[in-house]
Amino acid sequence: MYIKTEGIVLKTVKYSEKDLIITVFTKKIGKISFYGKGLRTSKNKTASAVQLFSFNEFLLKKNGNNYTVSSIDPIKNYFDISKDIDRFFIGTYILKLISLVTYENQTNNRLFELLLNTLDILLDVDIKKLNFLIRAFEIQLMNYIGIKPNLNRCTNCNSKDLKNAKFSPSSGGVLCQKCVKTSFDSLNIDASNIKLIEFILKYRLEDILKAKVSNILLDELKIINTRHLADHLDGYNFKDMNLNNF
Numbered sequence: 001m002y003i004k005t006e007g008i009v010l011k012t013v014k015y016s017e018k019d020l021i022i023t024v025f026t027k028k029i030g031k032i033s034f035y036g037k038g039l040r041t042s043k044n045k046t047a048s049a050v051q052l053f054s055f056n057e058f059l060l061k062k063n064g065n066n067y068t069v070s071s072i073d074p075i076k077n078y079f080d081i082s083k084d085i086d087r088f089f090i091g092t093y094i095l096k097l098i099s100l101v102t103y104e105n106q107t108n109n110r111l112f113e114l115l116l117n118t119l120d121i122l123l124d125v126d127i128k129k130l131n132f133l134i135r136a137f138e139i140q141l142m143n144y145i146g147i148k149p150n151l152n153r154c155t156n157c158n159s160k161d162l163k164n165a166k167f168s169p170s171s172g173g174v175l176c177q178k179c180v181k182t183s184f185d186s187l188n189i190d191a192s193n194i195k196l197i198e199f200i201l202k203y204r205l206e207d208i209l210k211a212k213v214s215n216i217l218l219d220e221l222k223i224i225n226t227r228h229l230a231d232h233l234d235g236y237n238f239k240d241m242n243l244n245n246f
């Protein structure tokens with residue numbers, strides 16, 4: 001059976017002297033890995049199309065549970081991201097995060113479009129906006145994988161009184177002053193950050209990035225986002241992502 005689908009290369013791993021294992025987030029069949037025979041050493045068009053940040057149309061053949069690639073037509077590459085160390089760093093973080101939250105046979109068109117849109121913006125966004133881009137990407141990703149933070153009411157008791165509320169990753173949202181007392185993982189969340197998350201959930205990245213946001217708020221948001229995602233990803237250690245500067 002043949003399947004034609006668009007896909008973005010998330011990861012390549014050396015398999016042998018000449019061969020690669022390539023992981024791709026596809027539009028039609030979710031995340032898949034396939035064997036790229038001879039692609040490690042070859043210098044042809046196909047070999048360049050399986051590098052990180054490549055966006056292609058793949059013709060795949062399914063044999064049992066495995067896929068082999070019959071042809072690859074490049075649509076666009078984002079290789080220029082690699083020209084700047086910070087953009088490259090952010091780009092690989094984005095691909096890694098997508099890889100962590102996607103599965104075979106689970107399509108997610110909104111996440112696919114978010115990835116393409118983020119890579120487009122990453123190519124030439126002002127370097128000072130990189131941390132804002134990352135935080136906005138993380139929040140939209142949360143929404144598209146079904147873990148949108150609950151911000152309007154206390155996640156535990158439904159109270160609308162959110163004075164001195166905190167964010168609890170294990171509860172998936174904010175807790176009121178009363179419920180915070182019984183929480184073991186509550187994090188500070190500034191009222192402006194509640195508004196900022198709601199704003200990010202409503203608009204497109206290119207419009208969101210026009211807003212001016214202080215680094216203090218973004219630093220707080222980084223803790224909230226990574227802890228919330230880590231909770232969803234069974235305690236994945238975001239320290240491994242080395243997000244120190246972002």
Ligand SMILES: [Zn+2]
Nearest residue numbers: 154157176179
């Ligand atoms: Zn409560």
